[in-house]
Amino acid sequence: MIAPTPTPPYFAVIFTSVRTEGENGYTDAAERMAALAAEQPGFLGVESARNEVGITVSYWESLDAIRNWKQNAEHLLVQEKGREVFYSSYKTRICKVERDYEFEK
Amino acid sequence: MIAPTPTPPYFAVIFTSVRTEGENGYTDAAERMAALAAEQPGFLGVESARNEVGITVSYWESLDAIRNWKQNAEHLLVQEKGREVFYSSYKTRICKVERDYEFEK
Numbered sequence: 690m691i692a693p694t695p696t697p698p699y700f701a702v703i704f705t706s707v708r709t710e711g712e713n714g715y716t717d718a719a720e721r722m723a724a725l726a727a728e729q730p731g732f733l734g735v736e737s738a739r740n741e742v743g744i745t746v747s748y749w750e751s752l753d754a755i756r757n758w759k760q761n762a763e764h765l766l767v768q769e770k771g772r773e774v775f776y777s778s779y780k781t782r783i784c785k786v787e788r789d790y791e792f793e794k
Numbered sequence: 795m796i797a798p799t800p801t802p803p804y805f806a807v808i809f810t811s812v813r814t815e816g817e818n819g820y821t822d823a824a825e826r827m828a829a830l831a832a833e834q835p836g837f838l839g840v841e842s843a844r845n846e847v848g849i850t851v852s853y854w855e856s857l858d859a860i861r862n863w864k865q866n867a868e869h870l871l872v873q874e875k876g877r878e879v880f881y882s883s884y885k886t887r888i889c890k891v892e893r894d895y896e897f898e899k
Binding site for chain 1: 795796797802806808811842843844845846847848851877882883885887888890891895897898899
């Protein structure tokens with residue numbers, strides 16, 4: 690689903706990753722993190738897709754909201770598991786969304 | 795592939811879309827646009843994945859580079875075909891990447 694974000698400015702975290710081989714509990718962890726993120730103050734929405742790379746973009750009201758989510762205790766544990774088990778590489782980009790436009794049939 | 799972008803700041807275009815039914819020449823058009831984007835001044839890289847939604851994030855040196863790409867004549871024709879044929883909905887977000895960090899095994 691395309692996230693129904695408000696009028697800019699708001700913030701985005703682009704998380705691009707390459708998975709290791711094997712399931713290793715990844716799907717459960719990803720679903721739990723999506724649910725937990727959605728409960729955080731300042732969360733606006735998320736979009737996700739995966740082929741050779743996975744791209745998850747989460748949207749937030751402020752940089753503080755992003756910082757708080759990054760430091761969430763349960764999220765920290767899963768970030769560690771991400772580096773140890775789930776991902777062979779990833780890149781996280783913190784962005785300010787300055788402008789947007791959309792189309793719907 | 796994770797795009798090997800330079801040290802921030804730089805700019806990102808997050809293009810999230812839902813496809814219509816049918817191929818309709820989409821794959822060829824998408825490949826041609828990826829190749830044409832890569833030739834544009836200020837292009838830094840691109841990442842793409844598609845399941846229920848497609849997410850393509852392209853990275854650029856400046857807002858001017860993004861504006862020029864949006865106005866590229868061949869790209870304008872494909873944008874029109876996107877609205878008429880390829881997509882049932884999309885959202886484009888223009889962002890400034892303020893910070894990034896990465897992990898590699």
